[in-house]
Amino acid sequence: MFNLENFDIKLETDIIGRNFIYCDEIISTNSELLSNKQLYKKSGTVLLAEKQLKGKGRKDRTWQSAKGLNLTFSILLKKDIAAALNVNHLNLVASLAVALAIENLYQLRTELKWPNDVLINGKKVAGILIETNIKGSNIERVVIGIGINLNQLVFQGEYNFPPTSLKLETGVNVERETILAEVLNIFEELMINLKKEPGSILADWRSKCKMIGDKITITDGEQSKKGIFYDIDDDGYLLLKRNDVIEKIHFGDVSLH
Numbered sequence: 268m269f270n271l272e273n274f275d276i277k278l279e280t281d282i283i284g285r286n287f288i289y290c291d292e293i294i295s296t297n298s299e300l301l302s303n304k305q306l307y308k309k310s311g312t313v314l315l316a317e318k319q320l321k322g323k324g325r326k327d328r329t330w331q332s333a334k335g336l337n338l339t340f341s342i343l344l345k346k347d348i349a350a351a352l353n354v355n356h357l358n359l360v361a362s363l364a365v366a367l368a369i370e371n372l373y374q375l376r377t378e379l380k381w382p383n384d385v386l387i388n389g390k391k392v393a394g395i396l397i398e399t400n401i402k403g404s405n406i407e408r409v410v411i412g413i414g415i416n417l418n419q420l421v422f423q424g425e426y427n428f429p430p431t432s433l434k435l436e437t438g439v440n441v442e443r444e445t446i447l448a449e450v451l452n453i454f455e456e457l458m459i460n461l462k463k464e465p466g467s468i469l470a471d472w473r474s475k476c477k478m479i480g481d482k483i484t485i486t487d488g489e490q491s492k493k494g495i496f497y498d499i500d501d502d503g504y505l506l507l508k509r510n511d512v513i514e515k516i517h518f519g520d521v522s523l524h
């Protein structure tokens with residue numbers, strides 16, 4: 268069970284998570300917050316599900332997570348907050364918030380993999396999927412979906428990247444309320460900072476992405492490109508250097524070669 272009181276004591280935010288909804292089973296926390304506009308009207312709403320029946324991953328993959336052991340949740344930002352923010356930057360903020368929360372609480376070293384995976388010892392511990400509702404050229408709703416593997420020990424099925432969990436890395440059970448509150452506290456702090464100093468978020472993200480400077484392959488469906496991971500640009504896109512030409516990459520999976 269998720270102890271709401273314990274979570275609430277640790278939550279230090281003004282907006283994020285102040286409207287908190289806990290549910291047992293749902294199709295996908297992202298789909299629910301994105302499509303059910305009448306029910307979820309407040310920026311900062313967080314929906315946590317013990318089990319997603321069709322959890323979504325990036326690039327139409329599924330996100331598999333054992334019931335009650337991990338964290339699968341989404342944060343809603345409506346246009347009152349989202350309009351002033353760059354969605355790509357929110358991707359960086361979300362992955363940084365998860366990475367920093369893990370480091371603060373468990374003294375583990377984390378690494379970020381473009382665009383937004385969180386790794387420990389070269390394995391994926393968390394993934395992020397941001398989805399938007401756009402009307403004309405205006406953002407109506409942004410949903411930041413976060414899956415973090417905490418106490419799951421066995422991962423069956425197919426994964427595009429080797430998975431791990433905090434329990435596999437530390438050997439101890441992780442208190443879900445504590446890490447959720449820490450992620451949301453840091454997320455809000457970074458989001459406020461993003462408005463003032465986007466450059467510092469980009470710099471923090473770069474410092475945790477160890478692949479910058481490495482030879483990589485970017486794969487998008489059937490297409491793949493090899494080159495050097497030169498940098499991320501100010502919008503968070505990957506810059507790939509090939510034959511002295513720098514190409515901006517919007518989508519794809521990065522692997523080392």
Ligand code: BTN
Nearest residue numbers: 295297322323324325394412414
């Ligand atoms: C990825 O790495 O492919 C992204 C995974 C995102 C998973 C989370 S779990 C909560 C939220 N709801 C979903 O359906 N997906 C995201």
